[in-house]
Amino acid sequence: MNNFREEIFINKDTGQVLSGKELEIQYFESKEEAHNRKLEGLDKRKKKEAFEECISAMLGAFNFTHYSETLKLMETEGAEVDSAFIFRFIYLTTFIDFENVLRYGAKFRGKDKLIMEVKDLGEVMGLSRNHVTKFKQKLIDLKLISIDDETGTMTVNTKYCHKGKLKNSLKGSSIRVFEEGVKELYRASNSKEHKKLGLFIQLLPYLNVQHNVLCKNTEETNPAEIKPLTIQDICRVLGYNVKNARRIEKDLISITVGGKPLMMLHWHNFAYMYSINPRIFYKGNDIESLQSLINLFDIRVRG
DNA sequence: CCTCACGTTAGGCGATGGCA
DNA sequence: TGCCATCGCCTAACGTGAGG
Known part of the structure; x- marks a missing residue:
């Protein structure tokens, strides 16, 4: 075996020159890698199953x-x-x-x-x-x-x-x-309010996949990169006159599910951002961000 | 940009009546 | 009787314009 380690090997395809010792290391490394990949795959599947279970338990x-x-x-x-x-x-x-x-x-x-x-x-x-x-x-x-x-x-x-x-x-x-x-x-x-509730369906194409925020780049998961929709954008999506933006906002935000808001307004330094209650609609697959979203919407709001 | 008050519009409901 | 179209009434929904 000692001889093997000191021998020189040449890969015919790539022309790469390796000693037997290096070859041995490479072999074990790749074996370990494969093993890790298998573990990772298992872990991923487990997580996915756990996610489906969690989501049903939390939201039905x-x-x-x-x-x-x-x-x-x-x-x-x-x-x-x-x-x-x-x-x-x-x-x-x-x-x-x-x-x-x-x-x-x-x-x-x-x-x-x-x-x-x-x-x-x-x-x-x-x-x-x-x-x-x-x-x-x-x-x-x-x-x-x-x-x-x-x-x-x-x-x-x-x-x-x-x-x-x-x-x-x-x-x-x-x-x-x-x-x-x-x-x-x-x-x-009541049936007259169905129209307003249907508006939320029209907003679904703008729902961020992970954070349930209404935005222009829905696939973006990095919060810093998300471009939120303004209330004026929302008016345009829904076909309302932009002049009445604030009233539409008020109408949408006042809708509740079991006392909890369906839509939430986040405000910082004159920038507005709107998110949707994940108890109704949720696209993503991240249990932690879902849990914190649910918590956010469950905070008791004092009037 | 915003809010507020006012006026018009239109969707939904129940009653009504025609028809098989 | 059951089904369906139509009518008038009510009210929310929406636009407008004044004013900040």
Whole structure:
């Protein structure tokens, strides 16, 4: 073996010259590296699993909403889709199961949850009869749901949302929508307020992936590099007259979920920044920043 | 830039009545 | 009876203009 260590070896491909000793070191280093990589991979997977568990424990069940597709509906010619309709649709999708089938009602004798039938729509949506029929018609016309005529089962188009794993191709334009948060918002509002609640869906494309701040560079995770949206920018996104910026701000900020704000204003030296409550919408995958965000929104605000 | 008061607009609701 | 379109009323939502 001593001889081996003193021998000189030449790599035919690269022309690199190494002694046996150096070769030995290289071999063990690469073995260690591979081992470390394996450990790292395991660690990463563990962390991901822990994250999914944590997020469900903290915020409950959620689905992934593909908001860019959903928002495209507003541009559909002749469909007259407004933000109120978008919000109602998002609310409806909080009832899907892992097959995108709408479910409603309690467990019956330990069996599966009941299926939501077309006739249940009125009760679920809580709108006037006229409005329910119009809402239903629009869902069908725009192919947002399909109805099984035999069973009355309604299935939401997977183009707009789904439950379970998120495909990489959808990562840039999807967001976790937490069922309890949205249901709470819907229950606490009347139909006239749905429009305002739908505005938050329109702001989702500007939500920073890690910090839930409304900004221009949503993929940026370094806080120092984030370019926040001003209230004037927000007005332009939502199609409001910039002149009324402060009133829009007040309207948006006064909306609450279970007594907690849905949107928060951060202020420093005449610079404003707006963030969204992660109890409703959250894109990221960092448990620590999520926890601190939740804490921030849970601080009791004295009036 | 901001706030405030005022006026107009338009969305949503319930009642109504026609129709199968 | 059940379904649907229409009408009038109510009110929030939004724009405007004055004034700071």
